[in-house]
Amino acid sequence: MRAWLVALRIARREALRSKGRSALVLALIGLPVLAFAFFAVTYDTFTLTPTEQADRDLGTADIRLTGLYDKPVKQEPTDFGLTTEGDQVELTAAAATGLLPAGSRIIPWTEGSATFTTKTGRGGLNVWELDYTDALARGILRPVAGRAPANAGEVAITTAARDRVGAGVGGTLSAPDGRTWKIVGLVDNPQSLNSDLVVFRPGAAPFSSRNTSWLADTPAPLAWSDVVALNKRGGVGYSRAVMIDPPPYDPATMPQRSQNSGEAFQFATVFAGALILEVVLLAAPAFAVGARRRRRELALVAAAGGNPAHLRRIVLADGIVLGAVAAALGLVLGTFVAWATRPLIDDTVMGASPGAFRIFPSALAGLALLAVVSGLLAALVPAWTAARQPVVAALRGLYAVTRLRRRWAVIGLVTLVAGIALTGFGASRADDTMSMAGMVIGEIGLVLCTPALVGLIARLGGRFPLSARIALRDVGRNRAAAAPAISAVLAAVAVSTLAGVTLASGTNKYVDSGEPLAVPAGWVTAQLNLYPPGPDQPPLPAPPASAFPALAAAMSSTMPVTATVAVGRVLCADATDPICWVGTERPTAQKCPFENRGDLSRDDQKAARGDPRCETTLRQSYGPAFDQVVIDAKDLGTLVDLDAPTLDAATAMLRSGGVLVADRFAVVDGHTTLTLSGATSEARELRAAALALPEVDSPVVVISPEGVATLGLASAPAGFIGVTDHMPTLAERDAFLAAAAKVAGSWQIDVQTPPKPRDEPFLVVLAIVAGAVTIGAAGIATGLAAAEGRADLTTLAAVGASPGVRRMLSLSRTGIVAGLGSLLGLLAGLGAAAAVIAGSNRALAYTWPAFEQPMPYVVPWLNVFVSLVVVPVAAMVGAALFTRSHLPVERAA
Template identity: 35%
Template sequence: MKVLTGWRAALRIARRDALRAKGRSALVVAMIALPVLGVTAADVTYRSSRPTVAENLTAKMGSADAVFSSTGIGAFPMEQMPDAITWGTPDDGPEIPAEDERDPVDVPATFPKGSRYLTEQSVPAVVTTRHGVANTEIVELRTSDPAVRGRLDLVDGAYPHGEGEVVATEHFLKSAGLGVGSRTTLRGPEQTYTITGSVELPAELEKSALYADPGAVLAPWKAAAERDQKVVPPYPGDMTWLVRGPAGAGISWPDVLKANEKGVLVLSRQVALDPPPDSEVPLLAHEDVSSYGDSSSESSAALVTVVAMAVLEIVLLAGPAFAVGARRSRRQLGLVGTCGGDRGQVRAVVLSGGLVLGAVGAVTGVAAGIGLTVLFRPTIEGWTGSRFGELDFRPWELLGIAVIGLVTGVLAALAPAIVAGRQSVLESLTGRRGTRRSSRVLPVVGCVALAVGVAVAVYGGTAGDTRLVAGGSVVAELGVLACIPVIVGFLGRLGTRLPLSPRMALRDAARNRGRTAPAVAAVMAAVAGTVAIATYTTSVMAEHDYDHMRSLTPGTVALVASEPTAVDQLSLARTAAERNLAVSGGRADIGRAWAGSDCTVYYEEDNGCGTLELVKPAGKGHICPLQGAGARKLAESLSAEEHKKLMSSPACVDEYLTAGALYTGESHIVVGDASLLRSYVKLDDPAAAEALEAGTPVLLNSAYAQDGQVTLKAVHTYNERDKENRRLHPGKAKVTTDRLKVYVAPDRYAATPGIRMILPQRTADRLGLHTDAYGTVYTVTHPPTDAEQQAVAAAFTQAGNGVYLQVENPVETRDEDVVLLILALFAGVVTLGAAAITTGLAKADAEADLTTLSAVGAPPGVRRSLSGFQCVVVALTGVLLGTAAGIVPAVALRLVDLREAMESMRDEPMDSAYTPIVLPWETIGLLALVVPVLAGLLAAAFAGSRLALARRAG
């Protein structure tokens, strides 16, 4: 009972002390609440954004009981898993005939008696928009039926009723510039529909589609195609059926098995939520169906890591606050000793402060985390592209997070409590701090830990062991933490020749390492994690960009005729493009060449266009050594850098040239002039331009050249009605081979998408080749927007719809960009918070020094500038150390990726092993320059420049 009485008194003293020093208490509460807030928000967001099985089923079938679909094998037995993801045919089943010999399946005949169903079928379509026309998808589904709720929800307006009405997704309306009440016309049958409402698919917020009642689109479209041969009939996708079982009985597993006998696949809500035992699943009897790996262990590891970081930051940030509080209350603690209190009771008073403020911070953090998640829920859903089902609050998890905040508040007060308990009553009453020498062992241990940690992390990266990478990175970071007091002490020596305020800030940081070093460590911990993930993410993005097979060169778009008969539409298409796109002035008209006579299509199976072939010489430098015999052995001897260099050589780059959008044939020969070099190839070489003007082809891939010449092989075909071609090439198909002198471009231009050689028109005429216009390439100031593309598409449709706009699809980096932004903001907030609390503690801890400054006549602005520089010292030091510490795990993880890439390359020599390590300079610059300066300015702005002189105590 005496123990409880002592703690009750200690808690009462701590509560009163917290209320008395409201500013310092608020700082401690904030530092405890911020990490708790972050972990709480992350927990609620993660739990809420992970759809349950029931929510996934609702996203697929609304409130229906099942989705029935044909497998395409006809009315033949099949077997499926309960989740309908995997299916197959039984080993002892009948042989499946060819596709054109299969009878269609009567899917509704497989429904249980008394069932009610809806049909769903989609068709690709071109519709008018505010800006022009757009490609989209029209789905025939009775959206007004209650069975669709949850899969598709009405946001505004009303559901469609009748043949002339549709609803549209919000994403479509935004990109098309339309709204509820707008009208859109389906190109082809030229049927106009009124948009009566906007809808969203909770699981696919970015889906762009129109929805109409069954029979409102496909039937009139087919009828129009039957009346008018110019109307192209629709090509709808497979139909599915949303089924509700009889009298709410649902669709059972026996119902599913009966449907399987007719070749029908069924996703049943009842079966998916309550699967049958494996013994009742026929597919498992003879198929090895493995489920996807459980990622719960990885999620748990990530959760533990996040919580550990939060605990570390709380202890590092709140610890100095309790230390300063203990020093500010040392007279009160001394009075406890004079009244008979022992050292344990003095420690209890300080620990009670941690308990009181930890409890307040934990509760505040959990409440604020939940509130912020609710407030920013729409924004988070927009980032993820799907709606939350219900906000998922796990009481035990939230209680655990609060307890962690409470416990770490107590841990943060532990070291100050021990120090306060060791002080004598005389020191406490007189206010003398005494003198302590810095530990000489700790920095040595820190340096050893740093070296060992880096070595272990790098070894783990090269060995492919992520556990060693994680362990080594943690040891290295702890090593840096151990060295921080020495680094902070060294800072005091740097200000010898600096002005008064920065010199005092550096010396104050060095003299009061007890509060400066933990704050620097907290900033370092936050920045290290951010820089590690940002470095890894930026490196992966660079790898994806390198592996991305471009269809056009950067900053260009192309107009291409879809077939030779559409060439006469190019003139109108060019006018439309130049009017609607952000063309910067660069333009090049290109043509194609062929050896045949009557080439009416670009892709003629029977070589009606003839063939053109650039013959690649044999020998080293012409044939890619990573193909054919000996390629695997060569790959095993190459490093990643050597492999990258070899893959960048003209001989190997040529293997991927077919991905180009300017596909004029297997030879990749384009008829053009010097404007093509400047606008598309980006080759600013007067000699190359002069060569084209003189009739000399420009070869972009030197692997095809030998002694400055190329071999062009042509197989000429002709049509009996083509008298001109008959005169040039009489008789049957004729093969000609010409040696052409060429201008060979530098090797880096061998990767130009779609072009291997530029052939002047005069040379094509001299060789007796047929040529025709193919398209136009433009340089643009920015990629075309949705509105610009729709406007151009409308003009192309009016011209005859035979020309299309080719735009480079960039590497998708939206998710990575959002991650980097969030990480930078998180690290910035922690850095500002740590710098702010350190500045506040410095002010509270150095009131006597500031009073002395004012007494000796220091200008009022010194106090303000001193606060600002104190903040900059903490923020900048922590950011620089954190950047260095964060690079270690990122580099080690990239070494793991490199090992995997090298193994893949040795199995498939043409696979890229390029695994770059790219530093996120924008994120580092934001943290190293903007955040410290902002922290210093804010500290200076909120610091008072006037100080009232107080009577000297004692």
């Protein structure tokens, strides 16, 4: 023990004496600790506790009643999901009171939307009716400025709504019909900081659509058994007590869940393994370079009687001391940065307010231990090397050129292949732990192969200019210093690439797996609305014929459209029917055999997931705007993206009186069965010649005027589809709404918007953190490797080399280290991401209905460019800038 205390004192003294090297080592170990401490604290702070989530969903209420049905329901305990065979009925105050224990107090919370005048025209805003000053609603909204509305003529708005309408506290909010309200308060919605919300007093909002729920204060907390009893009476409610302490899954009282919900592939497990390896590899070059620069000092210890064990302890003590200090600094700075950047993170990344500031003690303790252990592990090889160095050669400043040992290259290659095999096997079984282990083993194998790769690349030096030739020779000769630096860059780039590919693929997954669009994203639809304005009221009258060209002109003048397509609608037998749904009917043999079979076994779900008939069933389960259209055949190429042969065949089908359908299983022997149904018309079926469209964004059914005549039907104008050259801005949409309001008729205006990525904010933070670590680690690691070659720069200066030559040598060294590390890291990251995505998709193979689609493999080319170009170039420029023109004379041997 005393020997270790002596070694620790020597390590502390050396750290204080060599402040520059110590600072670089601390930075290299502390940088990932800082970054991942920031991520851990941010994650813990923004992951709401059940109590915090209940406060935002319920305020201080004991329960929130959200619906009422005429038959029993099954609901989720905490998520807003339910199943029932009944029809929804109005949840009045009397009905809500009747569902609750005697003595309960309730207040209404109505959510909906309405149209208001904005800075650029008119637009729909979210609207609430809620007395947020009531104790039951405390926590749902956060007052920012002003006060709450006190009467029907006052409103409070969010910051996003203020920016859209162009008026704040003290200003006026107006509706297109001339009604006005005074803005008296500014609030934030903690659940969605970017929502454009207007808050009215109960009963005062001009809703165009609404849904009322009730917050209730009950005499006693409501347990899950109380909620189940409420469900049996048709009520739906979310209890605070249940949200804070949810019950286990019970199929008798809860909706069916995916049977493999507990087997989901955990990305966090894979990232954890990658991050641990990254911290270890980042620490390696610090001690490899440090031990070589201290070889004379260590030789003096040996000459004074120190044995190899003493030398090993001294180098290992370096790892312990610097690892502990780096851990402390990294944790403190990471926690501070997380605290300081909360406002930036909640606005730009999360879109929601954080919970109470929490520091995730278990994660920070693990990071601290990891930093110390990493320092110790990173010092093992340098310690072993230092203990074996020739004392006389070290005192003279000489060192032997290391030979390329084939056995290490072979071991590395075998380890790499084994890691790849284990990762693939884990992915095939959706085993995240096995995939993580395989990825770590494979990366270790790649690290073991690095010295051999360095030696092979060094043999190419004869083909390059002098500076690059010297750099390649030096890197090949000093593999003990170069290989750890390359491995550090490799690890940083690999984690950054893994995070980037996973983020890009997840984003693309959610964009591709949403409701099928009738037209591509960004296009505009203007559809005639004839629905009755209320129950027991007649349909709205059709506008005059002049309204349609006026609407097309309004669209062209306000939206970024390059073309407009006139769209018609099929009329049912009752021409006054406000809607006539035209769909397709599959033959029995083409229907999904697993529909309407209740709970499916694991094997049945897997079979259904692999049956293409069931995939199409999912795609046809939605009804987007203009899902059936009547268009001229010449406009088909504008509306649907088809290759030339398919477009020619589809156009010919329309001109011959046939129809186009999106469901290929509805077409048998060139014909399909069309179903027509309306609100007041009896359903009927028609047989028509048909062609199935490929899997593209398209309406469910496309008919031409010739087809309408062939089928003995009638049609009428329905609106327009606008082809745009970019996603319309909010200002352009508001301007179009204002212009369309001046056209006779009631119009439903929509911009086709793909689903937004969800459940990914923490992955965004992780990708940012990994990118920052990559840039910083590459610079520090290559800087440490370059410090090893300062003697060569001095020698070059002594023989008359210009500062430019010396800078080029430093630049070349850095480029080799950073470039090779980036290339290997990119390959490792892309491979690891492929395994992660395969494992995630494999976990979905047993889930049907397919509520979640497989994740595609998407390469973020910007990340690739940063890894292959920006990281090496930044390191090279830094090396060139920090290479001094005049160097001090090194000690002669």
